[in-house]
Amino acid sequence: MIQKNRTKLVPLPTDILIPERDIGKQPVLDIRNLGIDFGGLTAVDSFTLAIGPTEIAGLIGPNGAGKTTIFNLLTNVYQPTRGSILLRGIDTKGMTTAQVNRLGIARTFQNIRLFGGMSVIDNVKVGLHNSIKCSFASSLLHTPGYYKAEKKARERCLELLDFMGMADMAQLRADSLPYGAQRRLEIVRALATKPAILLLDEPAAGMNPSETAELMEQIVRIRDTFQIAVMLIEHDMNLVMGVCEGIAVVNYGKIIAKGTPEQICNDPVVIEAYLGKKGAAAHAAEG
Amino acid sequence: MRLWKSKTSRQNLITLAMVTVAFAVLFFLNEGKVLSRSFSGQLVPICVYIVMALSLNLTVGILGELSLGHAGFMSVGAFTGVVAVAYLQQYITSPVPLMLVAMLIGGIMAGIAGFLIGIPVLRLRGDYLAIVTLAFGEIIRNILECLYVELDGGALRFSMFGSADVGGNFIISGPQGASVPSKLSTFGLGIGLVLFALIVIMNIVHSKEGRAVKAIRDNAIAAESVGLNLTSYKMKAFVTSAILAGMAGVLFAMNYSTVEAKKFNFNTSISVLVMVVLGGMGNLRGSIIAAALLTVLPELLRGFDDYRMLIYAIVLILVMLLNANARVKQIKLACSQKLRSLFSRKEASK
Numbered sequence: 045m046i047q048k049n050r051t052k053l054v055p056l057p058t059d060i061l062i063p064e065r066d067i068g069k070q071p072v073l074d075i076r077n078l079g080i081d082f083g084g085l086t087a088v089d090s091f092t093l094a095i096g097p098t099e100i101a102g103l104i105g106p107n108g109a110g111k112t113t114i115f116n117l118l119t120n121v122y123q124p125t126r127g128s129i130l131l132r133g134i135d136t137k138g139m140t141t142a143q144v145n146r147l148g149i150a151r152t153f154q155n156i157r158l159f160g161g162m163s164v165i166d167n168v169k170v171g172l173h174n175s176i177k178c179s180f181a182s183s184l185l186h187t188p189g190y191y192k193a194e195k196k197a198r199e200r201c202l203e204l205l206d207f208m209g210m211a212d213m214a215q216l217r218a219d220s221l222p223y224g225a226q227r228r229l230e231i232v233r234a235l236a237t238k239p240a241i242l243l244l245d246e247p248a249a250g251m252n253p254s255e256t257a258e259l260m261e262q263i264v265r266i267r268d269t270f271q272i273a274v275m276l277i278e279h280d281m282n283l284v285m286g287v288c289e290g291i292a293v294v295n296y297g298k299i300i301a302k303g304t305p306e307q308i309c310n311d312p313v314v315i316e317a318y319l320g321k322k323g324a325a326a327h328a329a330e331g
Numbered sequence: 332m333r334l335w336k337s338k339t340s341r342q343n344l345i346t347l348a349m350v351t352v353a354f355a356v357l358f359f360l361n362e363g364k365v366l367s368r369s370f371s372g373q374l375v376p377i378c379v380y381i382v383m384a385l386s387l388n389l390t391v392g393i394l395g396e397l398s399l400g401h402a403g404f405m406s407v408g409a410f411t412g413v414v415a416v417a418y419l420q421q422y423i424t425s426p427v428p429l430m431l432v433a434m435l436i437g438g439i440m441a442g443i444a445g446f447l448i449g450i451p452v453l454r455l456r457g458d459y460l461a462i463v464t465l466a467f468g469e470i471i472r473n474i475l476e477c478l479y480v481e482l483d484g485g486a487l488r489f490s491m492f493g494s495a496d497v498g499g500n501f502i503i504s505g506p507q508g509a510s511v512p513s514k515l516s517t518f519g520l521g522i523g524l525v526l527f528a529l530i531v532i533m534n535i536v537h538s539k540e541g542r543a544v545k546a547i548r549d550n551a552i553a554a555e556s557v558g559l560n561l562t563s564y565k566m567k568a569f570v571t572s573a574i575l576a577g578m579a580g581v582l583f584a585m586n587y588s589t590v591e592a593k594k595f596n597f598n599t600s601i602s603v604l605v606m607v608v609l610g611g612m613g614n615l616r617g618s619i620i621a622a623a624l625l626t627v628l629p630e631l632l633r634g635f636d637d638y639r640m641l642i643y644a645i646v647l648i649l650v651m652l653l654n655a656n657a658r659v660k661q662i663k664l665a666c667s668q669k670l671r672s673l674f675s676r677k678e679a680s681k
């Protein structure tokens with residue numbers, strides 16, 4: 045028999061860092077010793093992290109370190125081999141991806157996954173789906189209730205699109221958008237599900253520097269406006285160091301460092317992971 | 332006028348108006364006995380196949396799942412409908428209400444069949460539905476070929492492989508098929524069913540359920556990530572599609588004096604699929620036109636009957652190849668843009 049480790053709250057281990065303003069509040073995500081094996085390959089191992097309810101957290105590491113796999117574990121795309129995830133204090137073990145979303149995790153994808161054949165606004169409306177109050181019967185008959193619910197949904201979608209500066213693109217086909225806009229649309233769609241935490245997988249990939257700068261502002265604005273947590277994976281160090289309050293560095297599926305941007309920048313272990321032993325030595329000699 | 336403002340509902344109204352006008356013209360030509368005998372005999376089948384194509388388009392074009400046994404749902408509807416009419420005609424005497432009730436029952440039975448198939452299959456990802464519906468179409472045909480239903484003093488009696496005591500009044504007698512009590516299908520009913528199917532599908536497509544279904548088609552992983560329960564929406568679309576096919580089956584059956592199970596074979600399923608592919612996946616207007624053409628053409632080209640399935644196969648392959656071709660896509664896009672700019676100029680000059 046497999047023993048289920050059901051929700052039992054224990055005090056945060058001391059090495060879990062969350063922003064000062066979130067102290068005393070329940071972390072939105074509390075990840076304990078998470079791990080997954082793909083056959084013989086241990087893609088993620090003993091991953092422990094807590095994220096404050098209004099924290100902007102960064103997850104960085106070299107290619108193939110296991111960052112996307114961690115997102116897939118958090119959203120129950122994969123079932124973990126070891127460890128547990130508490131989302132707003134609730135163990136998400138055994139839930140479907142859709143249930144996890146309804147409980148509070150929304151995400152974007154490294155390889156963009158939009159509903160390409162649908163319009164921009166319809167993509168956002170799909171995100172809004174679970175909060176549209178309209179029964180199947182009323183949809184079939186197009187009752188006045190249907191028109192009311194649709195109107196409300198349309199207005200909310202336009203608001204959200206406007207928030208990311210995309211209101212003028214509402215009627216375009218999603219797959220006709222330029223790359224940067226597609227990434228922002230994924231964020232809008234995720235926001236429409238009213239998450240407690242937003243997971244962004246390389247949101248700036250393929251963006252030019254001015255788009256990236258705009259994105260940085262938007263990420264902070266999202267946190268401030270909706271009072272939610274954001275966790276992002278990114279290779280663009282300017283972005284990570286610019287917006288993240290806490291950063292976790294993974295390599296070979298394990299956390300090798302955690303801390304503020306300043307601590308991470310100067311951590312020899314991190315520099316070694318990114319530049320290799322020789323590179324780190326050269327870096328040290330330069331510094 | 333609120334309807335006119337939004338682009339999608341405008342498109343819907345245009346489609347509905349086109350269908351209504353076309354049918355109204357045909358209806359009055361038919362009433363005025365202007366149409367040739369053979370063509371007016373085709374009117375009900377045209378409606379039947381339009382509904383079949385529209386409903387299959389919901390599964391194939393809008394949900395994005397391949398179904399190869401759509402004729403199976405049609406046969407469930409057809410045979411249920413015949414039995415329902417035979418049994419109920421003692422209670423309901425006027426033909427139109429009797430047909431409506433029969434269509435309802437036929438639709439529900441086909442819907443139940445769709446639901447039962449959907450339970451195991453729609454959970455899975457991949458082309459399992461194609462395999463299972465293919466099998467379903469063949470199995471249901473084989474079952475119907477050995478089903479005997481008898482009306483015995485006001486009560487129905489079901490048996491398999493025929494019963495020894497002959498003498499009862501057989502409604503369905505195995506391989507000989509069902510003997511239809513009276514030819515109740517009319518073109519008017521056909522038009523009604525086409526409009527009903529069209530409105531149901533359009534309303535679904537433009538509601539949150541329809542968006543969910545299209546989202547699942549476009550990207551299942553992303554759809555799940557925004558909190559959609561995939562199975563439930565796939566099921567809604569698939570069962571609706573089966574119900575409409577069942578209703579079309581009733582209309583079809585009640586247009587003849589006998590219906591045999593072998594009429595609803597794999598070829599019929601493929602013919603309907605060809606209509607959907609030819610008309611364009613997810614394109615309701617296209618399905619209507621393709622279904623009407625492909626129902627009328629074989630009658631006109633009687634001599635080619637032996638080659639019909641061969642021609643369909645070639646057409647199917649060509650359409651698939653052309654649709655996948657980037658060059659053809661570009662040409663299509665350019666054409667549609669030209670057309671659009673032409674129209675918008677016209678509107679501007681008004």
Ligand SMILES: Nc1ncnc2c1ncn2[C@@H]1O[C@H](COP(=O)(O)OP(=O)(O)OP(=O)(O)O)[C@@H](O)[C@H]1O
Nearest residue numbers: 082085087105106107108109110111112113114154
């Ligand atoms: N479904 C899977 N089956 C087997 N191995 C997998 C699977 N998913 C990921 N992996 C492996 O797990 C490791 C981590 O992959 P992951 O995609 O998480 O890396 P990443 O940190 O996101 O890298 P990148 O920066 O390139 O996006 C890789 O070695 C990858 O090959």
Ligand SMILES: [Mg+2]
Nearest residue numbers: 111112113154
């Ligand atoms: Mg990745």
